[in-house]
Amino acid sequence: MIPASFDYSAPNTLEEALKLLQEIGDEAKILAGGHSLIPMMKLRFAEPEHLVDLNNIPGLSEVSMNGDTLTIGAMAREVDVEDSEEVAKVFPIFKDAAKLIADPQVRNFGTLGGNLAHGDAANDQPAVMLALNADLEITGLDGARTVGIDEFFYGFYMTAIQEGEILTKITIPVPSGKVGNAYHKLERKVGDYATAGVAVQLVLDADGTCISAGIGLTNVNATPLRAERSEQALVGTKVDDAAIEAAAQAASEDCNPSSDLRGSEDYKRRVVKTITKRMIAKALERANA
Amino acid sequence: MKKEITLKINGEEVTAEVEPRTLLVHFIREQVSMTGTHIGCDTSSCGACTILINGKSAKSCTILAVQANGKEITTVEGLATADGPHPLQEGFKLAHGLHCGFCTPGMMLRAVELLDKNPDPTEEEIRWGISGNLCRCTGYNNIVKAVQYASAKMRGAELPNTDPVFVE
Numbered sequence A: 001m002i003p004a005s006f007d008y009s010a011p012n013t014l015e016e017a018l019k020l021l022q023e024i025g026d027e028a029k030i031l032a033g034g035h036s037l038i039p040m041m042k043l044r045f046a047e048p049e050h051l052v053d054l055n056n057i058p059g060l061s062e063v064s065m066n067g068d069t070l071t072i073g074a075m076a077r078e079v080d081v082e083d084s085e086e087v088a089k090v091f092p093i094f095k096d097a098a099k100l101i102a103d104p105q106v107r108n109f110g111t112l113g114g115n116l117a118h119g120d121a122a123n124d125q126p127a128v129m130l131a132l133n134a135d136l137e138i139t140g141l142d143g144a145r146t147v148g149i150d151e152f153f154y155g156f157y158m159t160a161i162q163e164g165e166i167l168t169k170i171t172i173p174v175p176s177g178k179v180g181n182a183y184h185k186l187e188r189k190v191g192d193y194a195t196a197g198v199a200v201q202l203v204l205d206a207d208g209t210c211i212s213a214g215i216g217l218t219n220v221n222a223t224p225l226r227a228e229r230s231e232q233a234l235v236g237t238k239v240d241d242a243a244i245e246a247a248a249q250a251a252s253e254d255c256n257p258s259s260d261l262r263g264s265e266d267y268k269r270r271v272v273k274t275i276t277k278r279m280i281a282k283a284l285e286r287a288n289a
Numbered sequence B: 001m002k003k004e005i006t007l008k009i010n011g012e013e014v015t016a017e018v019e020p021r022t023l024l025v026h027f028i029r030e031q032v033s034m035t036g037t038h039i040g041c042d043t044s045s046c047g048a049c050t051i052l053i054n055g056k057s058a059k060s061c062t063i064l065a066v067q068a069n070g071k072e073i074t075t076v077e078g079l080a081t082a083d084g085p086h087p088l089q090e091g092f093k094l095a096h097g098l099h100c101g102f103c104t105p106g107m108m109l110r111a112v113e114l115l116d117k118n119p120d121p122t123e124e125e126i127r128w129g130i131s132g133n134l135c136r137c138t139g140y141n142n143i144v145k146a147v148q149y150a151s152a153k154m155r156g157a158e159l160p161n162t163d164p165v166f167v168e
Helices: A014-028 A037-042 A078-080 A085-090 A094-100 A104-109 A112-117 A125-132 A230-234 A241-254 A265-289 B024-032 B088-095 B104-117 B124-128 B142-156
Strands: A007-009 A029-033 A051-055 A062-066 A069-073 A135-139 A143-148 A154-157 A168-175 A177-185 A197-203 A210-218 B003-009 B012-018 B050-053 B056-059 B072-073
Touching: A014 A168, A029 A197, A051 B050, A062 A085, A062 A112, A062 A241, A069 A125, A078 A094, A078 A112, A085 A094, A085 B104, A094 A125, A094 A177, A094 A197, A094 B072, A104 B104, A112 A168, A125 A168, A125 A177, A125 A197, A125 A210, A143 B072, A197 A265, A210 A230, A210 A241, A230 A241, A230 B088, A241 A265, B024 B050, B050 B104, B056 B104, B088 B104, B088 B142, B104 B124, B104 B142, B124 B142
Parallel strands: A007 A051, A029 A051, B003 B072
Antiparallel strands: A062 A069, A069 A168, A135 A143, A135 A168, A177 A197, A197 A210, B003 B012, B050 B056, B050 B072
16 A cells, blocks of 8 residues: 655754745645554545655654653654653653553654644543643744643544644643552554543542542543543542542543444443543552552 | 655665655565565554664554665664574574564564563563564464574573474
């Protein structure tokens, strides 16, 4: 399978890339890791006229923990975050997720920014970013703006990134207090999209009372979904069995899965409930470790 | 419109003109005439087309040839040296790490990076490490043994027994 013909540019600076995007207009498509885009182009689901490759632009791949913020450049590879022991100390959720994202070869090239900008509810990082309350920096010729993760996913394959803009950076707050986070998805085999996936982050005070909770769901809605009622069911509690049950039940009710080859709607709701329970328990265990 | 690219394949510099839509695996097989890199699923699932780009394993059916401009590529043809086969090649031979051989070049190139990052992997780490490579002869046990052999040999450790296991 070979993609339809297109033109290709690999600019060396962000400015040059932004100018190219403006010149070419809506026939341009950004190439990051390419591991979602190129398969779609091979199947001719996507036939962009011009690819603007960001891989030659320096400075977009930083992964760093600075006090109260984790910064991830949009062009950082999945493997860069997966391999960072510094990140894993506070955010082991990235190791959980990475192991379940495609396979090692794909993670060598696939980028965090691409995983988000693709706008696919079946991708795993969107749910993780919802749980971690990420902010996304989007840069255009007029400068950069920051969009909260809750304002980022608009619809099926649609995000807040406008024509001529590039997602450049992801910032994640490091919460104060006891923090635990975890991700799991049910997949039929390595490399499969999730039947359902759940990302959880809990922040506890010294007494073990939950002061904030983030829960994101993968592939059970047209867009990546924040399980708000589930979060509310945990905040203010000691995250006891009753609170976990209530949160998991709410997630299974509030998601909107569709029946497909991965299972029926009813089955997926049950999967969401089970994984939500397990991930809350795992995040709690990590917060108390 | 064709683009000129210059890259190194197994240490040799190659300059060529390619259409932007040319996939790297097709460039390697058809324009450079190195057919050791296989095309299996053509959907980045099976790993038969795995090569190294600047030392990182990659599925060459999902990368454009133009993206390899300026990069160093290693294919299975570049594994052996004048001194003989690569320890992985030796391991695959001794441990019967292949049946039909179709997945073998991709398996070995993937294992090169795995051992580069983790010279002494556990069995579980090897199995996760090759999770992007499918063997439809289902010879995974012997592939794991082949990688364990190469790991021991490259570390200078005692070589494991590679005799096949017969089930009565």
